[in-house]
Amino acid sequence: MLSEVEHYRKMMEDLRGQVEDLIRDLPQEALNWRPVEDTATGGGGHATNSLAVLAAHITGSERFWIEEMVGRLPPRRDRDAEFATEVTDAAALVEDLKRVCVETRRVLSALTAADLEGERQVQGKAVPVRWCILHVIDHTALHLGHMQLTYQLWMGGQSGPSPRWYERLNA
Numbered sequence: 001m002l003s004e005v006e007h008y009r010k011m012m013e014d015l016r017g018q019v020e021d022l023i024r025d026l027p028q029e030a031l032n033w034r035p036v037e038d039t040a041t042g043g044g045g046h047a048t049n050s051l052a053v054l055a056a057h058i059t060g061s062e063r064f065w066i067e068e069m070v071g072r073l074p075p076r077r078d079r080d081a082e083f084a085t086e087v088t089d090a091a092a093l094v095e096d097l098k099r100v101c102v103e104t105r106r107v108l109s110a111l112t113a114a115d116l117e118g119e120r121q122v123q124g125k126a127v128p129v130r131w132c133i134l135h136v137i138d139h140t141a142l143h144l145g146h147m148q149l150t151y152q153l154w155m156g157g158q159s160g161p162s163p164r165w166y167e168r169l170n171a
Contacts, residue, residue, distance in 0.1 A: 005109075005111055012101075012136060015137065015140040015141055016058070016062075018144055018162065019055055020094050021160070022144075022147055022148065022151055022160045022161060023051055023090045023093060023147075024090050025090070026051065026154075030151075031087050032050050034049065034050050035048045035154075036048040049083070050085075050086075051154075052085045052086060052087045052093060054143050055085075055090075055096075056082040056093065056096070057083065058097075058140050058143050060078075061136065061139055062100050062104060062136050063077060063103070064077045065135055066104045066108070066136060067103050069120045070107055070111070070129055071110075111129075148162060
């Protein structure tokens with residue numbers, strides 16, 4: 001694997017690992033809880049997302065950008081379903097995180113320097129492959145932050161597991 005891509009892979013795995021650590025032992029109620037429910041008639045309000053929704057969205061987005069866009073695998077994403085996710089426990093979410101990890105490794109390990117410099121067509125726009133990869137890191141980090149806040153609200157102010165940067169550096 002290209003050295004640059006190896007660094008990206010490690011960052012994605014670190015972020016995914018933090019998501020897993022946050023949700024792994026939570027009960028169903030915590031995973032499906034939304035800090036702000038949609039109270040508008042007909043569902044037109046602004047509800048927040050649950051931990052289950054955010055975990056499903058993180059894996060769905062990574063699958064889209066890495067497998068479908070970078071890896072050029074057939075499309076299969078159902079983005080709307082990600083935002084309707086409800087679970088009985090974290091097992092399926094954790095398993096999905098592990099599956100996307102395996103597929104991301106496979107796609108990234110096959111990239112050549114020319115691939116990394118290439119582009120993919122996304123919704124009619126030319127998008128650099130490198131941007132697709134970096135977007136996954138950026139997007140996952142953003143939603144991990146949302147998850148950490150949701151966890152903290154659920155726990156009445158207590159923070160979840162969140163290793164410091166230097167503890168994660170060589171992980």
